[in-house]
Amino acid sequence: MRETFLSTMDDALAADPRLVLVLADISAASMARAQRRHPDRVLNVGIREQTLIGVTGGLALTGMRPVAHSFPPFLVERPYEQVKLDLTHQGVGAVLVSAGASYDMSYAGRTHQSPADVALLDTVPGWTVYVPGHPAEARRLLLESLPGDCSVYLRLSVQANAHPHLGVGFQTLRDGRRGVVLAVGPVLDRVLPATEGLDVTVLYANTIRPFDGKALRAAIGESADVVLVEPYLAGTSAHHVTEALADLPHRLLSLGVRRDAEVRLYGTPADHDAAHGLDVPGLTFALKDFYDRAER
Numbered sequence: 001m002r003e004t005f006l007s008t009m010d011d012a013l014a015a016d017p018r019l020v021l022v023l024a025d026i027s028a029a030s031m032a033r034a035q036r037r038h039p040d041r042v043l044n045v046g047i048r049e050q051t052l053i054g055v056t057g058g059l060a061l062t063g064m065r066p067v068a069h070s071f072p073p074f075l076v077e078r079p080y081e082q083v084k085l086d087l088t089h090q091g092v093g094a095v096l097v098s099a100g101a102s103y104d105m106s107y108a109g110r111t112h113q114s115p116a117d118v119a120l121l122d123t124v125p126g127w128t129v130y131v132p133g134h135p136a137e138a139r140r141l142l143l144e145s146l147p148g149d150c151s152v153y154l155r156l157s158v159q160a161n162a163h164p165h166l167g168v169g170f171q172t173l174r175d176g177r178r179g180v181v182l183a184v185g186p187v188l189d190r191v192l193p194a195t196e197g198l199d200v201t202v203l204y205a206n207t208i209r210p211f212d213g214k215a216l217r218a219a220i221g222e223s224a225d226v227v228l229v230e231p232y233l234a235g236t237s238a239h240h241v242t243e244a245l246a247d248l249p250h251r252l253l254s255l256g257v258r259r260d261a262e263v264r265l266y267g268t269p270a271d272h273d274a275a276h277g278l279d280v281p282g283l284t285f286a287l288k289d290f291y292d293r294a295e296r
Helices: 002-015 032-037 049-061 072-077 080-089 117-121 135-145 185-194 213-219 238-244 269-275 280-293
Strands: 019-023 042-044 065-070 095-099 127-130 151-156 171-174 180-184 201-205 207-209 226-233 252-257
Touching (some): 002 032, 002 135, 049 065, 095 135, 117 151, 117 207, 135 151, 180 185, 180 213, 185 201, 185 226, 213 238, 226 238, 226 280, 252 280
Parallel strands (some): 019 042, 019 065, 127 151, 180 226
């Protein structure tokens, strides 16, 4: 997805003189040719993440359409105050594109992990959040984000589903009667085998903010039991489910990166999936237990 983003941005910079790419060393080498072609619109501020967002906000105030890019802990967590003040409070928009997701760079340790990025952005209003599950989805969502002036967070990952799903809103991939399982972005290819044999509707989302509460309600069958499977902090979207189903008795299971303890391991992304119960065996067990308890 990261390579798709960079190549798409290279083409977009040539086509739209309003676009400017702001980097903080990450991916600067990959964009060296683009920087030579557009020296005033490919800016590398160095390892200064607060400056990355401050410059992005300043460019937006001048009428440019800035795209800021780094790893999520350096794009959202470290410069959170600048996201809050230099963008949201100033009333200007930008496109923030992260690469690395929750623990894609598990080998680099906790400094390069950010499972709380989407939850943190939820504390400031007006952000659209895209979590593509395939490079083709990432390209389409990026191209949709570049025009206009809205605030967009595009969360890229090395994990990807085998096939893209290019529809809009929450997409129905399987129909059932016992409840709804909402899979966000790259977890879909683990959710599908984990729900095999369960009489549930499987929804897929690569646009998670705004939250498509109407689509969730429309997918509710005989049971309003809902399972959220998100590739970041568990329960990040739980309040949206509660709001969408406020007048319906329902049960909710939120699966994602654990909140109860920090996983202090390096390992691989697959090791972290297993530690958080986000691999196929972990999801299968959690889903079966959840739906079986409804019948007891």
